Every structure is written in C-alpha cells, then in structure tokens.
Amino acid sequence: MAxxxxxxxxxxxxxxxxxxxxxIGLGMNPARAEEAALPTISISLHVNGRDHRLNLxxxxxxxxxxxxxxxxxxxxxxxxxxxxxACTVLVEGRRIYSCLTLAVMQAGVRITTVEGLADGDRxxxxxxAFLHHDAFQCGYCTSGQICSAVGLLxxxxxxxxxxxxxxxxxxxxxxxxxxxxxxxxxxxxAKKP
Amino acid sequence: MELFTYVRQDDPAAAVQQAGGExxxxxxxxxxxxxxxxxxxxxxxxxxLDINHLPLGKVEATAAGVRIGAxxxxxxxxxxxxxxxxYPVLSxxxxxxxTAQIRNMATVGGNxxxxxxxxxxxxxxxxxxxxxxxxxxxxxxxxxxxxxxxxTSDQCIATHPSDMCVALAALDAVIHTLGPKGERKIPFxxxxxxxxxxxxxxxxxxxxxxxxxxxxxxxxxxRRSHYLKVRDRTSFEFALASAxxxxxIKDNTITAARVALGGVATKPWRSxxxxxxxxxxxxxxxxxxxxxxxxxxxxxxxxxxxFKIELAKRVIVRALTTVANMx
Numbered sequence: 001m002a003x004x005x006x007x008x009x010x011x012x013x014x015x016x017x018x019x020x021x022x023x024i025g026l027g028m029n030p031a032r033a034e035e036a037a038l039p040t041i042s043i044s045l046h047v048n049g050r051d052h053r054l055n056l057x058x059x060x061x062x063x064x065x066x067x068x069x070x071x072x073x074x075x076x077x078x079x080x081x082x083x084x085x086a087c088t089v090l091v092e093g094r095r096i097y098s099c100l101t102l103a104v105m106q107a108g109v110r111i112t113t114v115e116g117l118a119d120g121d122r123x124x125x126x127x128x129a130f131l132h133h134d135a136f137q138c139g140y141c142t143s144g145q146i147c148s149a150v151g152l153l154x155x156x157x158x159x160x161x162x163x164x165x166x167x168x169x170x171x172x173x174x175x176x177x178x179x180x181x182x183x184x185x186x187x188x189x190a191k192k193p
Numbered sequence: 194m195e196l197f198t199y200v201r202q203d204d205p206a207a208a209v210q211q212a213g214g215e216x217x218x219x220x221x222x223x224x225x226x227x228x229x230x231x232x233x234x235x236x237x238x239x240x241x242l243d244i245n246h247l248p249l250g251k252v253e254a255t256a257a258g259v260r261i262g263a264x265x266x267x268x269x270x271x272x273x274x275x276x277x278x279x280y281p282v283l284s285x286x287x288x289x290x291x292t293a294q295i296r297n298m299a300t301v302g303g304n305x306x307x308x309x310x311x312x313x314x315x316x317x318x319x320x321x322x323x324x325x326x327x328x329x330x331x332x333x334x335x336x337x338x339x340x341x342x343x344x345t346s347d348q349c350i351a352t353h354p355s356d357m358c359v360a361l362a363a364l365d366a367v368i369h370t371l372g373p374k375g376e377r378k379i380p381f382x383x384x385x386x387x388x389x390x391x392x393x394x395x396x397x398x399x400x401x402x403x404x405x406x407x408x409x410x411x412x413x414x415x416r417r418s419h420y421l422k423v424r425d426r427t428s429f430e431f432a433l434a435s436a437x438x439x440x441x442i443k444d445n446t447i448t449a450a451r452v453a454l455g456g457v458a459t460k461p462w463r464s465x466x467x468x469x470x471x472x473x474x475x476x477x478x479x480x481x482x483x484x485x486x487x488x489x490x491x492x493x494x495x496x497x498x499x500f501k502i503e504l505a506k507r508v509i510v511r512a513l514t515t516v517a518n519m520x
Contacts, residue, residue, distance in 0.1 A: 041199060058199035058241070061228070081229050082295060094297045100225050101298065104199050105243055152293065157272065169428035170292025 043107035047072065048116025058104050063087045065103035066113060074114040074143045078172075085171030088144040088151075089113050095151025097170075114143035117150065126150050126188045133184040137175035145171045149185045153192060161186065195237040203246045205371050205403060213373045213401035215240045220403060222264065222303035225295050230308060234317050235324055249302075249405055252276070258411040263302030263404045267357065268293065270301060280409060282418035282437045286360035289422045292429050302404035305358060305368065305384065306396065309351035310431055311340065322348045323392040330392075338497040339431070342505075343458035345493055349392030352456060353385070354431050359455035360420055362463040363437040364409050372402030385460035395460075414441035414449055417519050421512040422455070423504060432456030434505040436512040440471070447471045447480070452488060452513075457505045464488040467509065476517040478510065485509040 040055040047070060054069055063080070066072045066089070075098060078086030082100040089098045090112040117124035126149045129135070136142040148171045158164045164182050173181065202208035212218040217239035221227060230236040249262040254275035261270060270276055271287035287296065290304075313319040313331035320329035332340050332350050340350040366381040385396055398404075409415075418439035424430040435455035441448045450471035454462040467488035474480040485506035492502045 039198075058197065059194045081232065082225060085292070085294065088294055095294050096298050097225075097294045100223075100228050100295075102199070102221075102224065102228065102241075105221070105224065105245060148294065151297075155268075155293070166428055167293050170294045 041104050043104055045070070045103065045106065045111065046108060047111045048113060054103070056103050058102060060103050061099055062089070062101045062103045062106050062111070063098035066098060066111075072113050072115050075147075076140055076143060078141070078144075083172075084141070084144075085148060086141050086144040088147045088171060090147055090151055093151070093154055095148050112147070114147055117146065124150065125191060126153070126184070129184040129188040129191075130181075133180045133187060134177075135180040135184040136173075136177050141171060141173045141175075145173065145181055149181075149188065152185065153189055158185075158189075164189075194231045195234065197231075197238055198240045199243065200240060201243040201246060205247050205249070205405060208242055208244055208247060209371055209373060209401055209403050212240075212242055212403070216400065218242055218401070220244050220302075222300035223266070223295075223298040225291075225299045226303060226307050230315070233315055235308075235315055244403070254279075256411060259409045261301055261407045261409070263406055264300050266297055267291075267299045267301070267304065268296040271296065278416065279411075280360070280364055280415050280418065282363060282415070282420045282439060283357070283360040283409075285420035286356040286422075286435075286437060289420060289432075289435075290356040301357070301407055304355050305361075305404055305407070306398075307353075307355045307358070308395075310354045311351035312336075314351055323351060326391065326393045333495065336497060337495040339433070340495055340498050341457060341459045342492040342494055342498060342501050343454070343462055343489070344387050344460055346387075346389055346392070346459075348390055349459065350495060351392065351459060352431075353458060353460045353462075355461065356420065356422060356432065356435060356455055358385070358461035359435055359453045360418075360437045361407065361409075362453035362461040363418065363439055363451040364415055365412065365451075367408045367410075368404060369406040369408060370398065370402050371405050372399050374399075376405075378408075381461075382463055387460060392459075415439050415451075417441070417516055418451070419512055419516045419519070421508050421515065423508055424456075434501055434508045436505070436508045438509070438512045438516050440476070440513065440516045442476055442517060445475055447474055447476055450484075452484065452509060454488065454505060454509070457492070457501050466490060471513075478514070481510040481513040482506075484513065 042055050045052045066075050076086035078084035080099045082097045087099040092110050152167050158167045164185050219238035221241045221243045249264040251262045252273050253260045267287050271284045277284045314321050314323050319331040322330050341352045361381050368379045368384050420437050422432045422435040432455045434457050437453045439451040450468045452464045452467040467484040470484040470487045489502050
C-alpha cells in the first residue's frame, strides 16, 4: 500500500485499495481521508425470492453485486458496457442489463437471475427448450440468452422468427448458435400456457 | 468509476434543489448511458441523484395531444397504443434503437440527454473538445466515417446518436422542465444547440434543471409518419443515416410536411429546407428528390463520410415514398 504517497491519484488509490482486499472505507490512507471515509450504503437486494442485506460502495453494479457479493455466478460478465447481453437478468419480470445499473438503484425490487428460473429440480420451459434444441456451444452467453428469452416471451411482441431475432439482438453469441436459439424460443413460445 | 455520493429523491422540487447545491451533480435515470460513460471516466459526477422514484412515469393521451413523463421507459412508450396509432414515427424510432434490454431501462428524459458515440469522445486517451474543451478534435484528422455532415464546426463533428430525438424533432415536441427558477417549456428545436465554438454544451438546460415531460401536439397527419434507419447491421446499431417524416396530402397535393434527419448531424436535424420543397408540390419521386437535395444542401463531408450525403438523400426519398403510399 502506498500510504505515504501524497501524489496518488484518486483512481490509483481506488485501484490499490481494491488490490489490498477491497478495504475501501476502513481508513487505510490518512492522506486521503475523504475517500477513506466514503460511506457504503446499506441496502436489501431481493434476489430469486430471498432478501440479502448488503453494505455496498455505490459504484458497485448489480452485476458485480450478484457475482461478487451474492456469489450468483450464473449471470456472466462479458463486455461490461451493455453491448453483449451476457449479464441479462429480470427485474420485476423485465429483462435488463445488470452491468448498466447500480446495485443501489435496484434495492427492494424483485430480481431474478438464471439461478432462480427453475422450480426446484424442474427446469424452466425455456431452459428445457435450450437443452432440447442444443441452443448453445461454449455456454458463456447462455444464461443471458435464457433470461432474455424469458423476458421476450412475457413481453409478447415476438411471433415470427424475424421478430424473435430482432427482439433477441441484445444477446450476442460468438459461437453462432443463433438458429438453435431461435428454434428453442419458438418451441417454448408454442408450449407457453 | 470515480467516487460519488448517491442520493435518492422522491420529489421533483427536492431533486432540483439538491442538484442545485452540488455543482458536479447529475440526475440518474435508466443509467444506460451515464453509468457506461462513468465506467470509461468520461463522466465523473461527484453526486448521483437517482430520480427513478419521482412521479414522472405516466403517458397521458388526450384529444389535445400526449404528455409523456420523463421517466417513461423507451419500451413502454414504443408499445403504447396512442403512440403506435397517432405517432407511428416515434414508435418505430424507439424500436429501432438499441435492444429490448436497453429500451426497458432507458428513459425518455435520458434519451434527450444522450451523449455522442464518437469513439474519441468515449476514450479519454484522445483530445476531444466536447469532453475537454480546448484540447482539440481527434475526429477531424482521424477516422470519421461515422461522423456528422450537417451542423459541424471546426471544433467538433460528433454525430448525435438518438433515434427517438429525430422523431420528436419531426413531431413538434415540447419539453417541460423544472429548474431552480421554476417551470418552463422548451420547443424541441430550441432544446439541442449547434456546436459552434463550444461543443461541450449540447442543450439549453441549466444546471439542476430537470426534464419532467415531453408533450406532443394532436396534429392529425402525424398518423401518416414513418422512421427509416440505415445502418451497418440490421439491429443493435446506430444510424449511418435516418429520417423521420410525416406528410399531409390533400387532392394530390402535399399540404404539410415534416422531415428530420438522424445519424448525419450534430443534433437532431429538422430540415425546414426539405419541408419547404415539399409543401405545395405534387407527391412523387421528383418532389422527394428535390426535398432530399434541399435537406443536404449545406452538408460538409470529412475524409471518410462523404457517402452519408448521398445515403441520407436516398433515405429521405424512400421514407417519403413509404409515407405517401400509406392508406
């Protein structure tokens, strides 16, 4: 820790504080009292039917809170800039990018990740359809694809394959499993009660 | 991200007052643009005022028009019955932008404040007059295929990225705000400012002034409107050129017209020149070509974007043809 370095920039300080164990807020650097005293915010995140009390730096995205604090690593970090869709989760049933929202903004609302879709050992119909149609290859984008597809089906705006493709364009698959993803979604849509 | 304090406000007047007391405060709506730019250190607010809980999330449709709350999400607005039927150009523009996830997050107010996708603006390594006034414009000498041909200056050629704003420019929208000095209404055409010498200033909003609503007039012929967007891929991409058009045609004569352009200008670009060329003329390709030529009359190409001038003209002609052929 470069505690004595008065020239340390804000960004470098944050970087080194994180490297030292994420101990921002513990008064590690007397020369940077302002940052050291940065308050965390106490919130409750309601994820997959359970409440979690968390003390968070306000900069933590929902994605990082899910993965790093709650250890729900099904939600993936791809680009971290809202360009790939790997981080897609459902908030109050609506699909969003968890990388572009701060965790503190989502306090108290109903969040569903890929881990929360199945009913015990019974997979969600969209998960079943992805298995049945082999709608993945490496699997990295899959949890985002599945959460996005669940959102798409509840929105109810996609009927044709073209409409499914358009309304799934926020989820990239670099393996190119798109034909099977569309087939899986159409199958799940047809079986939707 | 830089450090910031996070504050949630439930009352518009309190939010305005709080923002007024902190010079580096920013209102936080959907976060799709602001959070992204904070991760890039392009935006470094000292305070984020979360306005998502203000009571500004309603669409109110009446005979006099439609009033859209600033916090209405893009997807909710795009699929709203009154918007789909009375202002199809707005629904189409919204649905052509970004992705379902981003449209579920992004707000109408935030979209009005959307920042450019100029890669030099988004990367703090490069000089950029918009991000750091006086540092220079990297795009002028750099890779400028995606940049603007209308409304540019020798300080900045960044393209305005919003699709929604192009439709609002065509629809005579009025923006309602609440600021430290009270409420005001800003005609859409006066909201975004031309770059000139100060590309960092993009709108007429004062610090701490909050967008509360967007109002659309009940103009009947706006039902006959359309948004056409041309881009490098068919989805999840910004426009190379786009047009929002509306036509009123009586007895085979164009009696009223709206033409606005996206993807080619430094702000949402309403073309009075194109509209003048249309009104009083007979519908037809010759008329549309004349209007397109008028719209791009003052265009200035850079090294890599001259194609946009011809592309924008063709987009205008095709959009007008589509609208004229509507039932």
